[in-house]
Amino acid sequence: MRPFGLIVIAALLLTPFIWWPALAATAPAGALFSQYLGLWALIAMALGQIIATKLPLIETVFGPMDQSYRLHKWLGIGGFVTVLMHDTIDAEIKGLPAGALVDLSETMGDLSLNGLIFFIAVTVLTFIPYNIWKWTHRLIGICFVMGAFHYLFTQKPFANTDPLGIYMMVICGLGTLAYVYTSAPRVVRPFRNYKITKLEPQGAGIAVDMAPAGKPLRHEAGQFAFVSFVGAGLTEPHPFTLSSAPNEDGTLRVTIAPLGDYTNRVLGRLKDGGAVRVEGPFGRFGRGVRGRQIWVAAGIGVTPFVALAQRLRPEDGEVTLILSAKHAADAPHAAELMALAAEKANLELVIWESASRGRLDAAAVAQIAGELKQAKVLFCGPVPMRKALGAGLRALGVPARRYHYEQFEIRTGIGLQWVLNWLWARRDVVLKRGRA
16 A cells, blocks of 8 residues: 555545634534544545546555555445444534524435445445445445535534635545446446457366457556456456456456356356456556565466466566465466476476365475575465465565565455354354253
8 A cells, every 4th residue: 555645545634623723712622523523434435435436546646456445445444433423422513503404414414324334234244245235335425425415514613615614525526526437337437348259267267368349458467457248248347367468469368266156157157259348457466576586376366477477577587486276187277387487497387286285385385485585475365375374474584575465355344254253153152051
């Protein structure tokens, strides 16, 4: 996450304090603080809406899209928490004018809060199916718009035409425009048309080759794109890593594994010649990494490394690619990577079969790749493996700054699934004690 982006967020949140001393001289401190909580909630939610546009400027300001999306999530959660606090602490300032619009604004505020409670719950409870979450997630913007209406017409110790009022109207306006943009038909947003030219099994998944049906997408190895398989009746975009390096003819490839309800539906519907809509590219994985490198991939996590291996040049340094799969036959793109390793003198490929050798860990990586202290380690695979490998590498002298990975998870909870699992386990313990 870019420090500059965090500075921008901090500056936007702190700007209303410029007017705090003057307002505190006439308004009760508790009520004023509650109103400021409401302002913070609106600023955080507006920023979340702006990040959701995925416009090119977003990665420039806040960092690669995987990091920007995590920021989007936490801005939403932070906005929700401050809304709850705003609702809990009395914000009423006696003596301010009231009326029908004020009453309507209070109703809008209540509707916004109740809607946020429901939609945030759907978001963090990750066992709710993806298609239900995706549909409801779009409606969070309506809660923001109602919250903005509540702000504009509620009682407050300053006017909308005052400097603070104008500042907040700009924030609310930008957030509303961002929501309108993301809710508009997808054809109004930048995209490229492609057509499926080849479907090839890769382990448990399928590699999908696509040719441009117009102006091609320009990307770098290691990047991902949002792909809509419109020819298969799936108009909802979903992020997929591009598993091929840039080609002069503009062709693209994504490799899809059956990891959830969406990808299972995709794999069941794809056909040669199907129309595809591609938005992007996004991400900076592997960009600018030089010198001794160790690439660690697990399963479908090999996709960015296939593109990076295709692009690998002699001056980029020595690379050891460790591909972990239950069985060698399950490893996607294994044959292609073997051919690349035979062609490129600075690329070594090691396939780790976990069924016979156990789980790949940092000690095994060190045994395979040798000296780690001067190496840069790039990882792509399941989150638990990423965390375990990172901890093991730090113990072996690889600092966090030399451990690179992407965390693009379009939907993440906040640990509630772990809590539910723990409670369920405790239930079994309690039942056993009761029987005893």
